[in-house]
Amino acid sequence: MNEQKRVYCLYRVSTLGQVEKDDIPMQKQCCHEFCEKNGWEIIKEFSEKGVSGFKVSAQDRDAIQEIKSHALQGKFDVLLVFMFDRLGRRDDETPFVVEWFSKNGIEVWSTQEGQQRFDNHVDKLMNYLRFWQASGESEKTSIRTKTRLGQIVQEGRFRGGTPPYGYRLEKQGRMSKKNHEVNEIMVDQDEARLVQLIFQKYVHEGYGAQRLSRYLLEQGYRNRKGANFANTTIVKMLKNIMYTGVLRSGETQSEVFPHLQIVKPELFERAQAIMEGRTQQHSDVPLNSKGQALLSGLVYCAHCGSKLVLTTSGDSRERANPRVRLRYGCHYKVRHPHECDGQSGYGVTKLDSLIDNMMTLLFAQTKNIPRGEILSQQRWRELGERNAALGQTKKLLDAKQRELDSYKTEVYKSLSGEGRFAPELLNELIASSKAEIETFIAQVATYKAEIADLEGESNRLQKDYDTMISWAHIYATASREQKKMILFQLIHRIEVGRDYKINVQFNISYRQYQELFFGAEHAKNGDANAPEILAQKLG
Numbered sequence: 032m033n034e035q036k037r038v039y040c041l042y043r044v045s046t047l048g049q050v051e052k053d054d055i056p057m058q059k060q061c062c063h064e065f066c067e068k069n070g071w072e073i074i075k076e077f078s079e080k081g082v083s084g085f086k087v088s089a090q091d092r093d094a095i096q097e098i099k100s101h102a103l104q105g106k107f108d109v110l111l112v113f114m115f116d117r118l119g120r121r122d123d124e125t126p127f128v129v130e131w132f133s134k135n136g137i138e139v140w141s142t143q144e145g146q147q148r149f150d151n152h153v154d155k156l157m158n159y160l161r162f163w164q165a166s167g168e169s170e171k172t173s174i175r176t177k178t179r180l181g182q183i184v185q186e187g188r189f190r191g192g193t194p195p196y197g198y199r200l201e202k203q204g205r206m207s208k209k210n211h212e213v214n215e216i217m218v219d220q221d222e223a224r225l226v227q228l229i230f231q232k233y234v235h236e237g238y239g240a241q242r243l244s245r246y247l248l249e250q251g252y253r254n255r256k257g258a259n260f261a262n263t264t265i266v267k268m269l270k271n272i273m274y275t276g277v278l279r280s281g282e283t284q285s286e287v288f289p290h291l292q293i294v295k296p297e298l299f300e301r302a303q304a305i306m307e308g309r310t311q312q313h314s315d316v317p318l319n320s321k322g323q324a325l326l327s328g329l330v331y332c333a334h335c336g337s338k339l340v341l342t343t344s345g346d347s348r349e350r351a352n353p354r355v356r357l358r359y360g361c362h363y364k365v366r367h368p369h370e371c372d373g374q375s376g377y378g379v380t381k382l383d384s385l386i387d388n389m390m391t392l393l394f395a396q397t398k399n400i401p402r403g404e405i406l407s408q409q410r411w412r413e414l415g416e417r418n419a420a421l422g423q424t425k426k427l428l429d430a431k432q433r434e435l436d437s438y439k440t441e442v443y444k445s446l447s448g449e450g451r452f453a454p455e456l457l458n459e460l461i462a463s464s465k466a467e468i469e470t471f472i473a474q475v476a477t478y479k480a481e482i483a484d485l486e487g488e489s490n491r492l493q494k495d496y497d498t499m500i501s502w503a504h505i506y507a508t509a510s511r512e513q514k515k516m517i518l519f520q521l522i523h524r525i526e527v528g529r530d531y532k533i534n535v536q537f538n539i540s541y542r543q544y545q546e547l548f549f550g551a552e553h554a555k556n557g558d559a560n561a562p563e564i565l566a567q568k569l570g
Contacts (some may be wrong), residue, residue: 035140036071036108040096043079043117055080056115059500065111074107085120089128095119102137109138115161129158143312165354168347195271196254196264197226197293216291223293225252226274231292233269234301235505236512239309240265271563273297297494323357325383325515326525330359333528334373337363342376342456359527377527385533386525391520392505399473421478428471 040062042055055078066073071081077094083570089095097117101107112118118139119125129147132139139147147158163337194200200214201220225247238246240262248259249350268323278285287296298328317399330339339359357379364371438461452460502517 036069037106038071038073038109038111039101039107039533040066040073040076040111041079041098041117042077042113043082043084043092043094045083045085047081049529058117060110060199061142062114065140071109071111073111075101082127083118083120084118088121089124095128099131102132103209105136106139109140111140111142113141114143115139115141118549122159126159126161128161128533132156132556135479142342158562175350184300194270194382195550196224197271197274198291218291218293226268226293229265229268229300230274230302234305235516236300238386238512239438239539266306269302272299297498323511324359324379325511326379326386326518329518329522330370330377330382331366331524331526332373333534334363335361335363335367335371337361339377340529341379353425372529374529375502376533381531382527383529385531386535387514387516389535390521391507394506395500414482414489417478417482419473421482424471424478431464431468431471435461435468438464 040059042058042062044055044058059076061078063073076097079094082092084095098110112498115129118128123276129139133147133149133446145160147161149155149158162242163476194216197219199219201217202212205213205215229247231245232243232246243265244260244262250262254260254264254418272279273291274294275296276287277288278288278291327341328338331337332339337360338344342358342360344356345357358376359379359382360376361371361373363373364373438457441452441457442454442461445452445457501523506514506517521537523536523538526536528534
């Protein structure tokens with residue numbers, strides 16, 4: 032009769048989908064039958080549900096650590112599993128876990144593979160090979176899974192799980208291979224409107240994640256669980272490319288599926304740029320769009336170059352209802368009055384009004400510019416010249432290639448005594464043709480690169496034009512927050528000097544617009560004396 036042994040059983044499945052009614056019945060049944068056959072007593076069972084034996088280290092698995100602790104206390108004699116890969120699938124770790132139990136007096140058994148012994152070097156080698164094979168199988172499974180999930184998203188189907196906020200799952204009649212009706216991912220119109228609101232507030236009004244969270248709570252919006260939208264949830268939503276209609280699985284991305292698009296790609300890209308800009312503190316993204324000052328963060332002293340900071344002052348004589356005055360102050364002037372000959376401060380109301388009026392006039396003029404005029408005549412000429420030069424060079428290249436082929440034909444004739452050229456002359460002609468061909472190939476590559484650059488600039492300008500037109504239509508009725516977001520993207524810096532002499536420096540990407548608005552001379556310098564020039568240009 033077999034000696035009765037105290038047994039600990041360990042059951043594990045990698046995914047929760049393999050769990051049946053909160054249990055792992057197949058492994059459990061096999062272990063119970065095995066112990067009954069051998070006359071052993073099961074005194075404790077451990078179940079790991081949804082734990083990957085490949086991805087999760089043994090030191091991070093509570094069940095393994097508890098079993099090891101009990102082994103040191105001598106609470107059991109046998110550790111039994113359905114198969115040894117239930118202990119893990121890591122070839123750099125699991126073999127040594129098994130060996131550890133054996134060295135500490137615990138027999139390690141599998142219902143399918145018997146006992147793992149360590150009586151000699153062959154046993155140790157077999158122990159390692161077993162888990163090396165299990166590790167390889169896990170890697171193969173991972174590759175197959177990633178490949179299939181990538182194929183699924185490229186086909187426009189959702190890879191599974193809970194759909195992101197803004198989408199829902201609905202059966203549309205498509206059947207699986209097992210003849211089960213499967214769900215299709217679709218836009219949930221009610222949730223989609225909130226997603227669009229979040230992007231609009233973030234991009235056009237400068238709302239951060241925390242401010243958006245408070246705003247949604249105040250407006251009565253709740254997530255699917257009835258709770259407030261957390262900051263982290265909003266950030267994840269802003270980063271989710273699926274809202275542009277693109278499905279993703281790992282590094283695999285699908286094409287754009289219009290029926291899944293909630294947010295325009297341009298709006299999504301701008302949200303990513305703003306997010307990065309706030310992290311890196313780029314100058315074209317305001318860190319805070321709130322406040323009563325429209326130009327805070329953009330204004331500099333024209334005399335010393337210092338950034339002007341927002342300051343407040345009040346009238347102490349009106350204690351009951353004191354008036355607060357906002358000013359853009361030059362701290363360098365205050366600290367070094369003899370080194371800066373500018374004013375110590377400029378009224379917020381007056382300066383904001385000057386720039387606001389300038390931008391209103393600028394955007395009014397923008398609406399009158401045809402889309403076809405956004406690329407200067409010089410650029411069109413350059414593009415035409417490059418295309419003509421490319422075509423001519425290709426013709427020369429083809430002609431020279433035909434010439435080289437004819438010389439090669441003459442080589443065969445020369446060898447048979449029928450050629451018109453001496454071998455030495457043919458060698459020179461072939462070498463010369465090859466050198467010219469290499470030159471033409473290099474010229475073709477150069478012209479193609481120059482054309483790509485010019486076309487890229489054209490595309491960027493057209494995209495900027497569309498953005499400008501969009502701003503032009505909303506600026507007049509925009510909130511201060513929206514105006515501030517627009518100004519930070521369009522203007523690099525505003526320099527103000529005595530008597531409110533203003534110099535506006537636009538971002539480099541809008542130099543073409545400066546040429547249209549203010550003339551080539553000012554565009555070349557990258558600036559514009561806004562009030563005077565606008566008055567001349569716009570009457």
